[in-house]
Amino acid sequence: MGSSGFSWKLADHPKLPKGKTIAMVVLDGWGEAKPDQYNCIHIAQTPTMDSLKEGAPEKWRLVRAHGTAVGLPTEDDMGNSEVGHNALGAGRIFAQGAKLVDLALASGKIYDGEGFNYIKESFKTGTLHLIGLLSDGGVHSRLDQVQLLLKGSAERGAKRIRVHILTDGRDVLDGSSVGFVETLENDLADLRAKGIDAQIASGGGRMYVTMDRYENDWEVVKRGWDAQVLGEAPHKFKSAVEAVKKLRQEPKANDQYLPPFVIVDDNGKPVGPIVDGDAVVTFNFRADRMVMIAKSLEYEDFDKFDRVRVPKIRYAGMLQYDGELKLPSRYLVSPPEIERTSGEYLVYNGVRTFACSETVKFGHVTFFWNGNRSGYFNPEMEEYVEIPSDSGITFNVNPKMKALEIAVKARDAILSGKFDQVRVNLPNGDMVGHTGDIEATIVACKAADEAVKMILDAVEQVGGIYVVTADHGNAEDMVKRNKSGQPQLDKNGNIQILTSHTLEPVPIAIGGPGLAPGVRFRSDVPAGGLANVAATVMNLHGFEAPGDYEPTLIEVVD
Numbered sequence: 005m006g007s008s009g010f011s012w013k014l015a016d017h018p019k020l021p022k023g024k025t026i027a028m029v030v031l032d033g034w035g036e037a038k039p040d041q042y043n044c045i046h047i048a049q050t051p052t053m054d055s056l057k058e059g060a061p062e063k064w065r066l067v068r069a070h071g072t073a074v075g076l077p078t079e080d081d082m083g084n085s086e087v088g089h090n091a092l093g094a095g096r097i098f099a100q101g102a103k104l105v106d107l108a109l110a111s112g113k114i115y116d117g118e119g120f121n122y123i124k125e126s127f128k129t130g131t132l133h134l135i136g137l138l139s140d141g142g143v144h145s146r147l148d149q150v151q152l153l154l155k156g157s158a159e160r161g162a163k164r165i166r167v168h169i170l171t172d173g174r175d176v177l178d179g180s181s182v183g184f185v186e187t188l189e190n191d192l193a194d195l196r197a198k199g200i201d202a203q204i205a206s207g208g209g210r211m212y213v214t215m216d217r218y219e220n221d222w223e224v225v226k227r228g229w230d231a232q233v234l235g236e237a238p239h240k241f242k243s244a245v246e247a248v249k250k251l252r253q254e255p256k257a258n259d260q261y262l263p264p265f266v267i268v269d270d271n272g273k274p275v276g277p278i279v280d281g282d283a284v285v286t287f288n289f290r291a292d293r294m295v296m297i298a299k300s301l302e303y304e305d306f307d308k309f310d311r312v313r314v315p316k317i318r319y320a321g322m323l324q325y326d327g328e329l330k331l332p333s334r335y336l337v338s339p340p341e342i343e344r345t346s347g348e349y350l351v352y353n354g355v356r357t358f359a360c361s362e363t364v365k366f367g368h369v370t371f372f373w374n375g376n377r378s379g380y381f382n383p384e385m386e387e388y389v390e391i392p393s394d395s396g397i398t399f400n401v402n403p404k405m406k407a408l409e410i411a412v413k414a415r416d417a418i419l420s421g422k423f424d425q426v427r428v429n430l431p432n433g434d435m436v437g438h439t440g441d442i443e444a445t446i447v448a449c450k451a452a453d454e455a456v457k458m459i460l461d462a463v464e465q466v467g468g469i470y471v472v473t474a475d476h477g478n479a480e481d482m483v484k485r486n487k488s489g490q491p492q493l494d495k496n497g498n499i500q501i502l503t504s505h506t507l508e509p510v511p512i513a514i515g516g517p518g519l520a521p522g523v524r525f526r527s528d529v530p531a532g533g534l535a536n537v538a539a540t541v542m543n544l545h546g547f548e549a550p551g552d553y554e555p556t557l558i559e560v561v562d
């Protein structure tokens with residue numbers, strides 16, 4: 005116990021034993037929705053997940069995974085991996101980036117902070133560059149926040165502004181990029197009318213330009229660097245609206261994967277490369293897909309690609325994206341301080357932990373789970389295994405992804421007897437769901453179900469316990485719906501495919517031979533959400549959860 009009286013020691017659970025191996029399985033993008041032809045989980049053969057459902061209500065239930073239950077501003081905000089895994093790991097609900105930025109903008113405090121004052125030093129002689137995802141998806145960024153930041157920066161002296169846009173189509177409908185670009189163009193025109201030289205300077209689709217994560221493919225970031233910093237791209241246009249409209253006409257083009265483009269003036273010169281003395285703000289609040297660009301903008305020693313020219317800039321993130329790496333060192337809004345996560349507690353209480361996923365979700369069960377911290381709490385007690393993801397393809401091409409490989413690693417970790425908690429994320433429902441390819445998503449869901457079976461079989465062999473849940477919905481609903489829940493048709497009478505997450509709740513199931521008799525879900529936490537899972541898992545490891553954690557979902561009846 006430290007001098008403050010704080011102790012990492014958890015109290016023993018009065019009834020539940022220690023020493024059971026627990027498999028903690030997170031199915032990414034696996035919500036519960038009504039069964040129809042757009043519910044890929046319903047259409048797919050998922051016998052293992054179906055059998056777990058038969059345990060309702062004592063061993064299977066639904067939990068909330070969106071909106072305020074995971075710290076998002078409103079109940080209209082769909083869940084996402086960052087907030088979902090943060091809640092699962094932290095056991096408490098923290099106001100998340102989206103909300104913190106809203107508050108900082110509304111109060112004006114964003115402009116008083118160290119981060120803004122730092123970039124402001126460039127306003128007199130340099131250009132302010134804003135780089136980020138242009139949509140109202142609310143997962144990584146929000147258009148209204150960008151609009152306010154533009155206005156606020158102009159009011160505070162920014163005279164030359166360049167916006168480098170990344171089109172979405174993943175957290176919002178494909179094709180919506182054109183509207184967002186038009187809105188931004190109007191705002192920039194308003195600024196120009198006030199004498200501010202404001203323009204869009206470059207762009208590209210988020211999955212092809214800049215927003216890679218967990219170092220899956222540095223080429224993605226390089227494409228962005230070339231366009232944003234060097235002013236070089238295979239496509240050149242006079243206006244961003246024209247760029248997006250034209251590039252979308254290519255066969256199979258979609259917002260997520262638009263190629264990089266730069267905007268040029270009448271002489272064919274790029275209007276906004278980043279040069280010495282400029283300020284740069286990456287305006288996404290979410291961390292995972294900003295860490296790589298932040299490294300390329302901030303690190304002096306950098307060998308991931310040839311930056312060719314490294315301008316001396318003042319750079320700030322909307323938030324600090326990695327608290328452990330202190331990256332970036334300057335930021336406009338302080339990130340949520342997610343401390344005392346369940347992972348940290350459990351490790352300090354002797355729970356040997358194994359975590360695994362493939363690259364595209366690896367940080368979800370490590371970095372996000374541990375409150376946006378990279379690295380181990382105690383390397384002697386933990387092993388994190390990353391299975392390389394496919395890169396350079398869209399995941400509908402290989403919808404099974406690395407589910408089997410993840411399950412094999414988890415199985416071996418469980419059977420080894422070396423770990424007390426074996427935690428995995430199975431990405432299929434989510435990553436393939438985001439492609440909007442219904443056939444492929446059905447294959448994806450089946451593959452995830454098979455992986456769950458392999459893990460549960462291993463739990464059975466060692467007399468362990470399983471907790472199977474998800475971080476938010478995605479694959480269970482692949483169509484945009486109107487207010488009455490019917491598929492919404494576009495002006496040509498076609499259904500609109502939903503590539504994004506949903507507002508649906510997610511299942512949680514407990515079981516396995518190691519589950520003590522009498523353990524069941526309580527009926528008195530009907531509004532339980534993902535944040536209630538951490539206390540539940542701590543109990544199953546034989547510990548009481550800390551007093552400020554959201555209540556456990558389980559009880560033990562005699």
Ligand SMILES: O=C(O)[C@H](O)COP(=O)(O)O
Pocket residue numbers: 032033083084085086143144174175293434438
């Ligand atoms: O980054 C993404 O892939 C999507 O915007 C959100 O998906 P995730 O929250 O499941 O990662």
Ligand SMILES: [Mn+2]
Pocket residue numbers: 032033084085086088434475476
């Ligand atoms: Mn997810």
Ligand SMILES: [Mn+2]
Pocket residue numbers: 033085434435438478505
């Ligand atoms: Mn997703």
